[in-house]
Amino acid sequence: MTRSSLKDRWPTDPVTDLPQRERLINMLDTGFEDPEMKEKTCLVIEVDAFPNLAEHYGRDAQDRIETQLGETLRSMLRVTDLICSLDRGKFGVAIDRAARADLEVVLQIASRLQSAITTPIELNETHLHLTASVGFALPQRAPEATGESLFQAAESALQSAQAAGPGSIRAFSNGMAPRAAATNHSEAELTEALETGQMLPWFQPQVCLRTGRLTGMEALVRWNHPKQGWIAPGAFLPALTQAGLLERLSEVMLFECLTAICAWDKQGLEVPTISINLSSAELSNPKLFEKIRWDLDRFDVSPERLTLEVLESVIAQGEDDVIVRNINALSRMGCNIDLDDFGTGHASIAHIRRFCLNRIKIDRSFITHIDTDPDQQNMVAAILTMAKQLEIRALAEGVETHGEYAKLxxxxxxDVQGYAVAKPMPMDVTSLWIKNHKSTSDRSHPVLKHA
Structure with missing residues (x-):
């Protein structure tokens, strides 16, 4: 793609001529979704008290300073990195994830970028001394494997850095709550996207750790925007929630997933089950069970081909009789019930036993570095012991490396799911992946498709 066509596609900031937020999110998304790209780390850098420059030196001087800072930061990055303008005096950076010593390497990069900003700037025969705060997020620490989630995590780390004082650096950790994702999508635009087939599932494989065989696919929504291309869910789910369209999204996803099952069956490809997520609001709908049963009947798909994922936080509430009725009725019909993000929602064993669960999904925060971290190993071992005693299966989410795979x-x-097996993929890519995986796993096991 030529430089001019790139500029046409991605709007640039009028002061710095740098691309803007949507370009950064797209780059971060490709790190999660494109097998040919390396995962990205996101940094957000903001000059401390930048608005004061306009008050003291004038808007023109502020513009010159911002332009100079943008050029300086860009000159320090590699051609594979990306720097964007987010706001006045605020920059977003995407860099390839380091193979080793992620935290130390990114801290060094953050410090170098910060030092470049603190280098005195000549202005009207005086030397101006600036400071900057930096927040960053490593991809394996993002709450969700999306560019929007990673960016919001870096924003949250920046907020923590600014609270600590000017010139601070902070890394995102699981204890921080990411900022709510901003959205510019109107209710009318979202409704049109739902009704015209723009919102579609991408599928991430789940495999049996012992045999390597495919045990299922998790459906993860993506928006094929007519102008912006594929958009990750973090950028539009908040707007869907606010517009009251989550149930409609669930209906669309169920229709597309059942269509996918029929397509795979027609091709002779074995996909035992598809997993879809159900929110608390959806589970509180008294008609949910009847709606799902009707869809299964009209597609002639047996209930065991459908797995419904319920957040642990929903189970932990445990007080809503409608939710309990729906989950148990769907389970009695034959649907599989997975408890999602296990370890983050404080569900007790009593809560778990109240529901007819087939499997718990161990949250990715417990899986990262499990091959080298004894505390992670002890925590997961305890979870697996509980699952065995309750006679339910356990799936580890976010498995990224051979070491994590082997230790699990x-x-x-x-069961396992994560980039060590495969990244999420659109429907038209799944058939070839399934065939290749079956061919490879029939010859040897375990099978790892490194991203």
């Missing part, structure tokens, strides 16, 4: 096998985990 040693600990007795039954």
């Amino acid at each position: 096998g040693e600990l007795g985990c039954t």
Whole structure:
């Protein structure tokens, strides 16, 4: 793609001529979704008290300073990195994830970028001394495997840095709550997207750790925007929630997933089950069970081909009789019930036993570095022991490396999902992946498709 066509596609900031927020989110998304791209780390840098420059030196001087800072920061990055303008005196950076010592490497990069801003700037025969705060997020720490989630995590880290004082640097950690994603999508635009087939599932494989065989696919919504291309859910789910369109999204996803099952069956490809997520609001609908049963009947798909994922936080509430009725009725019909993000929602064993669960999904925060971190190993071992005693399966989410994969096998985990197996993929890519995976796993096991 030529430089001019790139500029046409991605609007630039009028002061710095740098691309803007949507370009950064797109780059971060490709790190999660494009097998040919490396995962990205996101940094957000903001000059401390930048608005004061306009008050003291004038808007023109502020513009010159911002332009100079943008050029300086850009000159320090590699051609594979990306720097964007987010706001006045605020920059977003995407860099390739380091293979080793992620935290130390990114801290060094953040410090170098910060030092470049603190270098005195000549202005009207005086030397101006600036400071900057930096927040960053590593991809494996993002609450969700999306560019929007990673960016919001870096924003949250920046907020923490600014609270600590000028010139601070902070990394995102699980204890921080990411800022709510901003959205410019109107209710009318979202409704049109739902009704015209723009919102579609991408599928991430789940495999049996012991045999390597495909046990299912999780459906993850993506928006094929007519102008912006594929958009990750973090950029539009808040707007869907606010517009009251989550249930309509669930209906669309169920229709597309059942269509996918029929398509795979027609091709002779074995996909035992598809997983879809159900929110608390959807589970509170008294007609949910009847709606799902009707869809299964009209597609002639048996209930065991459908897995419904319920957040642990929903189970932990445990007080809504409609939710309990729906989950148990769907389970009795034959649908599989997965408890999602296990370990983050404070569900007790009593809550778990109240529902007819088939499997718990161990949150990715417990899986990262499990091959080298004894505390992670002990935590997951305890979870797996509980699952065994309750006679339910356990799936580890966010498995990224051969070491994590192998250690989970040693600990007795039954299923895995993550980039070590495959990234989420659109429907038209799944058939080839399924065929290749079956061919490879028939010859040897375990099978790892490194992203």
